[in-house]
Amino acid sequence: MGKNRIMVIDDEKIVGDMAKMSLEQDGYAVETFLNGETALARLSEQKFDVVVTDLKMKGIDGMEVLRTVKKLYPATRVIMITAFANLDAAIEALRGDVHDFFPKPVKIKELKASIERALEKEKN
């Protein structure tokens, strides 16, 4: 069985770098993207098990990523991360069938646990 694939989208490089470093340690295959456009393009050629996306980004934002994923790749779970100030918007996202959301800074341990739960759900 291949590795589970995780996509991380955030317009700040450090978020992708840190997520990649910690998730790869747990045996996931991780790809990072700095905007929604390139991320969605990649999704059209490669299946990902979980997408972790920032909410507020220029161009295609996290909500649009969520909507697109839910429509085109319903098996893929989406986890939203956002600055505290955007919490209301994140709650809005919850209504859009997001698997989970976290305010930044995100505790790596909690993010990992959430991803594990998402994968469990997918199996079932």
Add this chain to the structure above:
Amino acid sequence: MMKPMEKVLNFLKSITGRGAEGRLSFTAMFARFRQVLDNHNRAAEIIADMGDKLGGEYIFDINYIKSAYAELHRRLSVSLSDFDVLTRHRYARIGEVFDRIDGEIRRLVYDEGAASGDLVVFYGDITWSMAREVGGKNANLADLKNNLHVNVPDAFAVTTHAFDAFMKQNGIDAKIAALAPDKGIGEKELREIRDAIDAGALPPALENALSSALAKIGTGCGRDCFIAVRSSAEDEDGRHSFAGQFETVLNVPLDLGKVGAAYKKVIAGLFSDKACAYLLQSGYHIGNMKMAAACVLMVDAEASGVVYSTDPGGSGDTLMINATWGLGRSVVEGQTDADFYSVKKGSGAEIAETRIGQKASLITGRKSGGTSTVPTSADRKAKEALTKTQILELSERALQIEKYFRQPQDIEWAVDGAGKLFILQSRPLRARDEQGPAAGPAPGAPDSKILMRARGFAVQKGSGAGRAFVLKNRNDLDGFPKGAVLIARNDSSDFIRVMPYAAAIITDIGTPTSHMASLCREFRVPAIVNAGNASGILKHGQEITVNIDDENSVTVYEGIARGILEHAGRKTSVSMEDIYEFRKKRYVLRFISPLNLIDPLLDNFSPEGCKTMHDILRFIHEKSVVELVESARYGLKGHAAVKLDLPIPAGIMAVDIGGGLDAAAGRKGKDGTLAFEHILSIPLKAVLKGMMHPGVWHSEAVSLRAQDFLSSMMRMPDIASANDDFVEHNVAIVSREYMHLSLRFGYHFNMLDCYCSENTRDNHIYFRFTGGATDMTKRSRRIQLIAIILKEYGFNIRVKGDLIIGRLSNIRQDDMEATLDRIGRLIGYTRQLDALLHDDNRVEQYARNFLQEDYTL
């Protein structure tokens, strides 16, 4: 009848809240003090939170840093403005220092342009906050020289500001900016940059700065001397070692032209093919990194080489040394068959293995500059380049440096003709366990017995092992052995003295935002506070392994549990340091978290001594307390004083400034006095409880000898003038949490200022005792006795003649109350004690008696 002047003063006070000297009324003062404390506490929490969130266990972004810092800045600004009023503008400099540090932080957080700094800086002037501008190699060496007092040759740094100025003047910055990194940078482009550097001219300001520096270093040297010009890139010798990637020019004469040429060669090294390949592999962008240079006086080396403070091929308990005759380059570059030593680590280091190399050739400095390789003379070839004493000295130094940097080090060293050891470079050694796989669940430790398991506040997670050092008395800290685990009842910023050597720290009581806690985070010493009764359970001297985990709990195993230690070496937070963006963003903490202002009694406890926001916070807090203590003496007029009705004749008048007394109608006795049960002030109640403790208050007078009586008569006027308003009374100014107690018993004065609330960080005790009826010798003995007792209770003390000042802060309310009770007993006990202290032996004896609760005189 009120005198006219007094009327004017009172009027002024009534309209401005201030006295004629610009002093605030005490109530107004106290309100300011509370505001300072509130903002202070919130700021301390933010600093702790930033340390936590940027520690490698959270994914964060710049927005977090911006918003956390904005809040910190706001809190500190308000606190500073209250502080300024409180101290009547006496520390105006603190505002400037705050702005300067704020500027540094903003530059990092908002990526604002580089500050224009010095082009050349001598090592003695380098502080760790200058790490980026002097580069990693300079920063590490200067750190060792200035803070660990390691013997490093005279040296100066040519900073990245000089680099910027050089590149700009010669138009090379524009060439670099025009490179397109995405398409790959070819050898041709890099060669063009190197050629441009070679052909470039030094900016006049840099020439001037270099000339002065060379003259200065030459004067200090006092012989024909030479320098080594070495690379010191921004991140060099940090997480990425860049070992051997950049240039070094050895034995350069102190001539501006020659040094200038060597400097250009060194900065051009940043654009060599191999260096650029390394940069790209390590996640850097070409052109983003700047190069500083290290100009280090050459040691006339008899022998030199390299020491690894931990042998990367061993099991972690040995270090290895390579040594050869002459300059060490031959060892670094593997050009000679050097001597090899393996030395067992730990106290009483011993040489475990010796292999004498052939050392066929050696490198020496030429008189005209530069170096030459010559054959080693026959008699020296097979002779050891180091004596046993030198090997052990070098080993000890290497271990000290490893402890200081908290990781194994790759160290270059040299010994001169007189046998003096110099450290020339120190950088992290890549150990084997860093390549290890992801950390799995913590391995069980079936072989190790668990001595204790407790919950507390994990200040710095991690593991450490060594002998337990259970601190009973603050003075014992001087005997703390390197590598031990410190166990103490309370936390204290005094522990900074042993932090570079401590394997871990556990305190029974403490808070995660204390100064000690932030120091532990800065030094990455595994530490937990508020962890129950460790000082009672663990035995002094026993070998233990401490593991502090994610869940704020600590487990202590008997003996050295290697499995636990190895597991802890592979935590996520360690590998995060590999991410360039992480290091860059985390760097801002350097201007926020570390605490340099430790001891208020030292000279650097000044606005100028503040290097970080945490320092400013500490300064404000300390000076606010001092200000409050001073002001309490002036703050009585206009408040009604109530005499306390106590079973001891202490004669205390109390003034309530808010919730300190229940003096409602019907509470007072017929004579207008107030009984003990109507006192609401937490600290006053606690201290009176102690004073009234059975056996403490001796009502029978101790007889004075004739000489003592004469002595008291002579000093009478001095005492009488000290407190003219209330010379007849002992006075307590109180609120529910605050107490300022001013006592005069006979011929000595005792002052106690404290704040005692649920918020541990707010709490302080300030104790002052002076005077006495007897001669100076006896009075000083009483001071010694008080000093012994206060130290036992953890006070930071200062003694001058017959004056003692003791300070204690950051302790929990229940501990505060217990300590105040004991201080109350001390006040009662020592009242007449000086008359009995006929010789020095009695000091110890009475102190011991008191600590064992034997209060007989």
